[in-house]
Amino acid sequence: MSEKTALVVSAHSADFVWRCAGAIALHAEKGYKVTVVCLSYGERGESAKLWKLEGMTLEKVKAARREEAEKAAAALGVADIRFFDLGDYPLEMNREDKYRLVDLIREVQPSFMLSHSHYDPYNTDHMYTTKVLLECRMIAQAWGHNPGEKVLGAPQVYLFEPHQTEQMGWKPDLFLDITPVWEKKRAAIECMAGQEHLWEYYTRVAENRGNHFRRNSGGQAGGRDCRYAEGFQSVYPRVVDEL
Template identity: 30%
Template structure:
């Protein structure tokens, strides 16, 4: 039976940006891949109204996920206003039950954007709740053990020290293809941060690759909270130091 990986992103395009290569490698390994996007991206435009850009961004996320056969779970919370609440936790727990994951990947809890950090916080706080019957979400509880949790890199790697790396050299061009589906964000990122999305992918990938001893890599940290199995690692061909497999 195929294993499942559930990757959380705060916004449409976050997963492709910071974990896209690893998602592709999981798909190549025969894992069932789930993309869960917490917010609808409805502020991500200087020209389109909120409802319209949200529809555009859903279509872009759906297209990107379909390229690698991933299933998209769309939570639809308002962009830039994600908060930790009962409603939000129920939605995250329900996503975990839908995906029934062996591995979960999410944003770092100290990322620069509040939606990113809140997404990572809620995932980390709720990881064990998908197995609790008295927390009802409308989806049956998962029968698997608590999944293994990894935090993905931050934009430009700021404030993030990876402990583990995944070699994405052979799938980097496919990662670029996934992010290219998010056409609405090219001009938005240029306006907001004055960078090209292609450089946004390549420079961090080469830097993390330099650290890992491969041409291109993505960086991760495991969760060390009690109840998580951190004596083994379940990232594709996981590297801990330059060229050393875990």
């Protein structure tokens, strides 16, 4: 039996924690080898608390954000976390950077991938990440790219929930019960000291999605209980044998 794997592509070093830490922890417990790649540390645009400290420098901020992300990844059972250190605000990737991501996708051969919403006018790094990921998925499937390497199949790409959902055109078609691993997600959230203002916000998001899980599983008519959940939007059709 081949190893089960998953790949999370996070624009900044904290994004994977807020938006899909439950999915990461849940699949890690199920035996998946989860790889997280942080394209940047969010050092310029998502580290305001750190920049307010006296004597702060760009390298110190990056080091602090990396340490937070590594601690969070350990709390979730992440098997492998990588940092591309491409810079943020703006995040930009050249052909070499894209091929680096293609190489990682082919190395991991993920059963599924997780990344940002298609649209985010508040943070264009987020939507840029998903645009590039879909391009790299396509390249990783191409037999003519580095012939002789194992090409990628057709893993689903799930878009995790953005920050101001109603502004993003993001529409979840899947809710995942993360109640069994909620304490792991909360522990990972609390590793993100540089963005403490988001701790309670994303706790409430998980509770709200738990409500939506219950409602869509049958609600008061005997539906399945769920206290915490995460929502995702599928990019590609899901292939099934039974509805």
